[in-house]
Amino acid sequence: MEVVYFAGGCLWGVQAFIKTLPGVKFTEAGRANGTSHTLEGNYDGYAECVKTGFDPTVVTIRDLMGYLFEIIDPYSLNKQGQDVGEKYRTGVYSEKPEHLKEARAFIGERNDYDHIVVEVLPLTNYMRSAEEHQDRLARCPNDYCHIPEEILSRYK
Numbered sequence: 001m002e003v004v005y006f007a008g009g010c011l012w013g014v015q016a017f018i019k020t021l022p023g024v025k026f027t028e029a030g031r032a033n034g035t036s037h038t039l040e041g042n043y044d045g046y047a048e049c050v051k052t053g054f055d056p057t058v059v060t061i062r063d064l065m066g067y068l069f070e071i072i073d074p075y076s077l078n079k080q081g082q083d084v085g086e087k088y089r090t091g092v093y094s095e096k097p098e099h100l101k102e103a104r105a106f107i108g109e110r111n112d113y114d115h116i117v118v119e120v121l122p123l124t125n126y127m128r129s130a131e132e133h134q135d136r137l138a139r140c141p142n143d144y145c146h147i148p149e150e151i152l153s154r155y156k
Contacts, residue, residue, distance in 0.1 A: 001025055002056050004064065004099050005032045005123055007047040007091040008072040009080025012136040013145035013152065015050045017071050019135075020155040023059030027052055029129040029136070032093045033121060047089050047119070051126065061102035065092070071147045074107075074116045081146020091119030093126075 008014040011029045019027045027050050034046030054064065068090075072080055078089045092103040103120045107113050137145060137152075145152070 001053050002096065003051060003053050004061065005049045005051050005093040005126065006064070006068055007032060007049040007089060007093070008068055009048070009088045009090070009146050010083045011048040011050055011129065011133065012143060013147035014071065015135065016137040016145070017147055017152055018050050018052055018067070021059065021064070021067055023055045025053045025055060029133040031127045031129060032091070033124050034127070035125070046087055046127070047091050048087050049091070049093065061099050062106050065103055065106040071151055074118050077117045082144070083146060089119060090117065091121065093121055093123040095123050
């Protein structure tokens with residue numbers, strides 16, 4: 001199993017979507033690449049993200065990138081749906097250079113790659129979100145989510 005971290009706006013919907021994908025073994029709501037050592041009251045540069053454990057014999061980084069691009073606006077800087085701010089930026093983070101290389105290749109193959117604002121960076125810091133954020137949409141299905149229901153339910 002391998003692990004990659006996806007940021008795509010509010011993590012509730014991103015987690016709900018990613019956990020339904022083929023080859024995904026686990027998800028965890030969290031924050032990536034911030035500078036503080038606590039999430040109490042501030043996010044100091046963190047992006048809301050979903051830690052994703054996956055089986056690379058079933059699904060590749062390129063496959064996962066394709067799925068991510070179904071639920072984000074890759075041209076929108078620090079904004080997805082009604083969520084606005086640095087913590088809602090889009091990104092792919094990993095400790096494995098080959099994951100980042102594959103993610104960059106996926107973006108580079110698009111005709112509009114020079115307009116895409118999805119970060120592809122090494123994971124420098126990760127913090128698990130509070131329990132109330134874990135699988136939030138499963139527990140509170142009427143909470144706000146920027147991802148349309150028809151996309152969220154596509155892979156169930």
